[in-house]
Amino acid sequence: MTFPFTANSLVKDIVNELPKTSDVFKKNRIDFCCGGNIRLSQAVSQHGLDIDVLLDELKVVFDKYINAEKDIEVWTDSDSNTIIDHVIQNYHRVSEEELRNLSPYVTKVSRVHGDNHPELLKVNELFFEFKKELIEHMEKEEAVVFPLIRQLEEGTVPNREEAIQMIIELEKEHDHAGEVLRQIREVTSDFALPLDACGTYRLVYARLEALEGLTFMHVHLENNILFPRYI
Template sequence: MSHHHSFPTESHETPLPERTVGSLVAERPGRSRIFQALGIDFCCKGGQTLRASCEQRGIALDGVLADLAAESAGRPALERNPAELPPAALAAYIVETHHDYLRRELPRLHAMAARVAKVHGGHTPSVAEVFAVFEQLFVELDSHLRKEEEILFPAIKAADASGATEWTLDGPVAQMIEEHDDAGEALARLRLLTNDYTPPVEACNTWRALFAGLEELETDLHRHIHLENHVLFPAALAMTARA
């Protein structure tokens, strides 16, 4: 299900409703909190305009625009915005921030998911399915991180350093975006299976910790995929197109 995400060139004069959700978050990462709270996907579907995203989810556009205005007025974007880094530095930031997070969290969550499925899966089949979906996601992400770190990111760094590359990045980038879409579908499935990460009243502490950890994983992966799909990859493709 590959659909190549082009990142339309937008000027800041473009009205907010007609700008893509991905570009709005690239400009101010704090906006991601607003979109997350509303269930607006700014990573895999970040190529949609704000207007289209609101219509699709039945959300009042005026309310979202008011939230965005409040976020802009409330505080300057003091946190370092990784979207402003050059491609090689952004790739390094993604590895240090998001890949390292996944390498720490995935084994921890896997152990908890296995335990909860074993103990409670008999009377709560959904937790057995949570484990199955998570295990598949774990395997796919492990392979995905290696491909980025061993093949794609070194090629981006080489192109960034020399302004040229011996091969086109279109194929590897399209493959990574397709894998991001698969990860996005797995996250959506986990959210559904866990009732928006809400443990039942009888849930033990491991069960509660698992659901909290999965919700954090979703938040981090959404930011991670957004930075790659809507900032790093378009910059890399534009760089190699000039070469």
């Protein structure tokens, strides 16, 4: 897919099409919420920025998105070490970055709109529960379980049954993460936006839904392709 944004693109349209670009605008102090109805060239001019540099930053986000959307069925024929490396680079690192960047938006929306939309207080609670557990889960995968899987692949694992049991525990953690995401979707009525939703409110719902999709693909690679080779 060709990079779709130009200097004539509206800031709000860029964020609507690819919500993670909001991080680029926030870093460059460009208002993508209330002041987003202007062309990128105008926003650049207002802030004394370089249009080519900003477009390059937006393209980095776009390229990550395209890579994440590629058909992963190809991984069924890949060796386990390749899959593990792919998961770490394209799911662990990406999820860590998104959890870190999304956190202040979730907190802000719940603080500003929580009185009128109390479901946002629950979203805030569930999001930070999910964030804590997923980060711990990914750390355990990288520090303990993935090295064991590499040893299983090589036939050098010291205790095969213990290694398999740890893989089963990861699957249970996946189930719980999926349940938290289900609760977020339920409490937001499938990310339905109220009439008074501001740009940041919309951004949070769009990125939460994208995070859900990223997590489901992460779990799919492990539960349905990698783990069954050893369980």
